[in-house]
Structures are given as C-alpha cells and as structure tokens.
Amino acid sequence: MGEDRRPGPPFFQESLRPVTYISTRGEAASLTFEDVLLRGLARDGGLYVPEVWPVIPPETIAAFAGKPFAEVAAHVIGCFARSSVSEDALLAMARDAYGRFGHPAVTPLVQIDRNRWVLELFHGPTLAFKDVAMQMLARLMDHALAGRNQRAVIVGATSGDTGGAAIEAFRGSERVDVVILFPEGRVSDVQRRMMTTPTDANVHAVAIEGTFDDCQALVKALFNDLAFRDSINLAGVNSINWARIVAQVTYYFVAGVALGAPHRAVSFAVPTGNFGDILAGWVAKRMGLPIERLTIASNENDILPRAHATGVYEMQGVVETTSPSMDIQISSNFERFLFEASGRDAGYIRGVMGALQQGGRFELGPCAVPFRETFDAGAASEADVADAIRRTKAGSGYLLDPHTACGLVALERTEAQSEVPGIVLSTAHPAKFPDAMERIMGERPGLPQRLSSLLTDPERFPVLANDVVEVKRFVAEAARAAPEGVS
Numbered sequence: 001m002g003e004d005r006r007p008g009p010p011f012f013q014e015s016l017r018p019v020t021y022i023s024t025r026g027e028a029a030s031l032t033f034e035d036v037l038l039r040g041l042a043r044d045g046g047l048y049v050p051e052v053w054p055v056i057p058p059e060t061i062a063a064f065a066g067k068p069f070a071e072v073a074a075h076v077i078g079c080f081a082r083s084s085v086s087e088d089a090l091l092a093m094a095r096d097a098y099g100r101f102g103h104p105a106v107t108p109l110v111q112i113d114r115n116r117w118v119l120e121l122f123h124g125p126t127l128a129f130k131d132v133a134m135q136m137l138a139r140l141m142d143h144a145l146a147g148r149n150q151r152a153v154i155v156g157a158t159s160g161d162t163g164g165a166a167i168e169a170f171r172g173s174e175r176v177d178v179v180i181l182f183p184e185g186r187v188s189d190v191q192r193r194m195m196t197t198p199t200d201a202n203v204h205a206v207a208i209e210g211t212f213d214d215c216q217a218l219v220k221a222l223f224n225d226l227a228f229r230d231s232i233n234l235a236g237v238n239s240i241n242w243a244r245i246v247a248q249v250t251y252y253f254v255a256g257v258a259l260g261a262p263h264r265a266v267s268f269a270v271p272t273g274n275f276g277d278i279l280a281g282w283v284a285k286r287m288g289l290p291i292e293r294l295t296i297a298s299n300e301n302d303i304l305p306r307a308h309a310t311g312v313y314e315m316q317g318v319v320e321t322t323s324p325s326m327d328i329q330i331s332s333n334f335e336r337f338l339f340e341a342s343g344r345d346a347g348y349i350r351g352v353m354g355a356l357q358q359g360g361r362f363e364l365g366p367c368a369v370p371f372r373e374t375f376d377a378g379a380a381s382e383a384d385v386a387d388a389i390r391r392t393k394a395g396s397g398y399l400l401d402p403h404t405a406c407g408l409v410a411l412e413r414t415e416a417q418s419e420v421p422g423i424v425l426s427t428a429h430p431a432k433f434p435d436a437m438e439r440i441m442g443e444r445p446g447l448p449q450r451l452s453s454l455l456t457d458p459e460r461f462p463v464l465a466n467d468v469v470e471v472k473r474f475v476a477e478a479a480r481a482a483p484e485g486v487s
C-alpha cells in the first residue's frame with residue numbers, strides 16, 4: 001500500500017506514515033483518524049479529508065479476488081485508519097459487522113443484462129446500503145470511546161435510511177446516545193418504523209417539521225455551536241463523518257475485482273443524495289481502482305445533474321418522490337470533491353459555501369470542468385423510475401427499488417459504446433418502499449420474516465419545529481438522561 005503524493009518518495013516508503021486529516025475550510029486543526037471519527041464536522045464548519053491519498057497497488061487489488069468482504073474492508077479502511085486502530089482489530093470488527101449480513105458475499109452482484117449488473121448493498125439489518133458503513137462505524141466508535149473512557153452523543157439527520165441504520169447499529173450501546181432527526185411525513189412507513197419502534201433507552205428518533213435539508217442544517221448548527229458540542233461530546237454518523245465514506249469504499253473494490261479489475265475497467269452508476277456514496281467511488285478510483293465512468297444518478301431533485309450541465313449549483317425547492325432518501329438539495333459531500341477539484345483551495349470553499357447559505361446558489365467556476373471530466377450525471381423523472389422498474393422486472397425478472405431505478409436510468413443515459421461492465425449500486429431493498437412499489441407494480445414486496453412485527457410494534461417519537469433551540473433542548477435532555485459512570 002502506498003500514498004499518492006506527487007512528487008514524492010516511492011509509495012512503499014510512505015506506507016507506514018499515518019494519514020492525518022485536514023478541513024476543507026482550512027481553519028481547523030489537523031486531526032488523526034480517531035479524532036475525525038469522533039468529531040464529525042470540523043470546528044470551522046468544513047469536512048475532513050486525508051492530507052494524502054493512499055494508493056493500493058494493482059497486484060494488491062488483484063489479490064482481493066476471492067477474499068471475504070471483511071478482509072478487503074479491513075485492508076481498505078486500514079489505509080486510512082492506521083494511526084488509530086490496528087489491522088487485526090479492524091479485521092475482528094469487520095468480521096463481526098459483516099457476519100450480521102444476510103448474504104455470504106455481503107454485497108453480491110446480480111447480472112440483469114448482457115453487460116449490466118446490480119450491486120446489492122441491502123443485505124444488512126435495515127435493508128439499505130447505510131448498514132455497510134454504519135455497522136463498522138459503531139464498532140470503530142465504541143473501540144475509540146472505550147480507549148478514552150468517554151461517552152458521546154450522536155446527532156444525525158436522515159432522509160430515511162441513515163437514521164434506521166444508525167439506530168440499529170448503536171441501540172443498547174453503553175457509550176453512545178443517538179438522536180436522529182427525520183423530516184416529518186417524508187420518509188416511508190417502513191423507514192420511519194425502523195427508527196421509532198426500537199425501545200432501547202439510548203436511541204431517539206425525532207420528526208422535524210421540515211425537509212431533510214432542514215434536518216441536516218440543524219445538525220450542522222449544533223456542531224457549529226462549539227460550546228454546546230463540547231458540553232455533550234457531540235459526534236456525527238452522517239457522511240460528513242469521514243469514516244462513513246471510507247467504509248463505503250470497500251464495495252467498489254469488491255465489485256470491481258469480481259468483474260475483472262484491475263485488469264479491466266468497470267463503470268458505476270450511483271443513486272445520489274448527499275454525494276457520500278459516489279464520493280466513496282471517486283475515492284476508490286483515486287486509490288487505484290480502474291473506474292471508467294462514475295455516474296451521478298438523481299431523481300427529480302436534480303440539483304447535481306443541473307450543476308453538471310450548467311456550472312451553477314442552485315437550489316429550487318425539494319419535491320417529494322418515490323425515492324425519498326434522495327429528496328435532497330444540499331449534497332454535503334460535494335464540498336469534499338470541490339476542495340480537491342479547486343486544488344485544495346479552502347478560500348474558494350468558504351466562498352461558495354457562504355454563497356450557498358446566503359443566496360441558495362453558487363457558480364462552480366474553475367471546478368465546472370473537473371466536475372464534468374470526473375463524473376457523468378443523469379436525472380430520472382417519476383415516470384422514468386416506474387418504467388425502469390417495470391421493464392427490468394419484465395426483462396430479467398429482477399425487482400429494482402425506486403432509488404436503484406434512478407441509477408439504472410442514469411446509467412442507460414450516460415453509457416458509452418464500450419464493453420466496460422456497468423454496475424448500478426442498489427442502495428435499498430424494494431420492501432422498504434411498499435406504497436411506491438404497489439403503485440408501480442400492483443403489489444407490495446414482503447419484508448423478511450425477521451421484521452414481521454415492524455409494522456405493528458408501537459412507535460415513539462416527538463415532533464419538533466424546525467428550530468435549533470428546541471432541538472438543542474431535546475438533545476441536551478437525552479444526554480443528561482444518559483447513565484453515569486463513563487465521563
């Protein structure tokens with residue numbers, strides 16, 4: 001394993017050097033992986049990225065072939081986490097985390113067409129791709145907090161899936177309390193119930209009168225109140241937390257190698273909201289995975305494809321779709337890409353993020369070209385989504401969920417006339433969206449037997465105004481109610 005530092009010494013000499021992390025806004029201290037893991041957002045409001053990019057040599061990538069998912073995960077995460085956690089500890093965590101998945105391959109590939117594949121990321125406990133990272137994150141955080149004899153309060157925002165995955169991964173934890181904010185009435189019943197039916201005292205789901213973007217802004221406001229964040233040891237599990245991205249990089253390598261990488265290239269289409277999952281694909285490419293095309297797939301909330309076409313990132317109001325987890329406008333992780341595309345110009349990032357906050361838009365300027373060169377982009381209308389689900393079922397017998405259908409539509413629109421295999425990331429199981437699937441296909445996909453009581457178990461959740469003071473009060477109360485004994 002080596003690191004991409006141009007110019008620089010040979011990669012093997014670099015390989016023992018721990019990776020440190022810098023903020024995209026350039027005004028926060030550099031941190032270790034463990035600090036980044038526990039802090040989430042940087043104190044200057046920016047996002048952490050590695051100071052140097054690790055590179056995995058082709059022969060190591062080739063050797064991933066046939067290896068258990070957990071072993072590849074330990075290697076990939078180890079590239080970023082070496083300073084904080086040993087590869088043996090990572091391997092033990094990965095074996096434990098991925099042992100909970102319902103498929104031996106963890107993230108199997110299914111062929112749906114001559115040269116198109118679906119990468120099923122939904123075999124974890126909450127039937128969405130978030131489990132792949134969240135199950136590792138919970139173990140990494142517990143390991144780090146135990147080492148420091150500390151507790152933390154996690155506050156997260158969800159458009160449907162992150163919340164359930166976080167609550168499932170951290171429920172019952174003695175070191176962590178979790179408060180998840182979700183947009184009232186804008187998640188599916190199954191998604192909401194995955195958050196509101198667990199009875200563990202350390203997990204709380206809160207409906208916010210607003211959109212996902214409002215929930216995410218509330219979380220960032222809590223992080224930006226430095227006195228508040230320090231008083232409760234605030235941590236984050238959204239993809240603003242770098243460890244989330246890192247843990248998602250693994251399945252790009254696993255899928256790529258299964259289809260012939262590093263000896264041949266592959267392409268991915270990624271259903272996109274917060275830009276986390278596709279950023280993980282971009283990281284895999286930087287680390288050496290030969291990815292020909294990386295396609296941003298949106299639903300009718302098409303701010304990223306519009307920015308791709310016009311060079312202007314402009315908010316227009318969120319519309320509700322059958323793929324609610326992608327009903328997002330402020331794609332947090334886009335900031336990480338812009339930081340790299342601008343040549344790590346923290347001043348540029350402060351400028352564009354300030355403009356977005358104040359005026360709801362910014363011009364990509366010099367970043368428009370690298371954005372177009374690095375990614376393709378496509379948006380699916382609601383009619384496109386229904387059509388993709390119906391014809392895929394008719395053609396191959398395979399049932400896509402509405403998020404995955406956006407991915408397929410975007411892949412089809414941007415596919416080159418090349419023989420490179422196209423992989424659509426399947427980010428959720430169709431059973432998470434029974435109403436939408438019934439409208440499209442005429443029947444409701446069944447939930448797995450282990451979730452049979454989900455739709456009848458009692459729910460508990462307060463509804464709060466989109467108001468930072470009210471949310472702070474709720475979070476402080478949840479933190480106060482935490483058990484004594486750990487500082």
Ligand SMILES: Cc1ncc(COP(=O)(O)O)c(C=O)c1O
Nearest residue numbers: 161272273274275276277325427
């Ligand atoms: C099912 C599903 N698909 C796609 C996405 C978009 O992923 P990202 O926010 O990482 O872009 C999400 C939410 O994040 C999701 O829950």
Ligand SMILES: N[C@@H](CCOP(=O)(O)O)C(=O)O
Nearest residue numbers: 158159160161162238239274
């Ligand atoms: N689609 C997500 C939104 C939050 O994204 P994250 O990856 O930053 O946690 C969800 O389902 O909650």
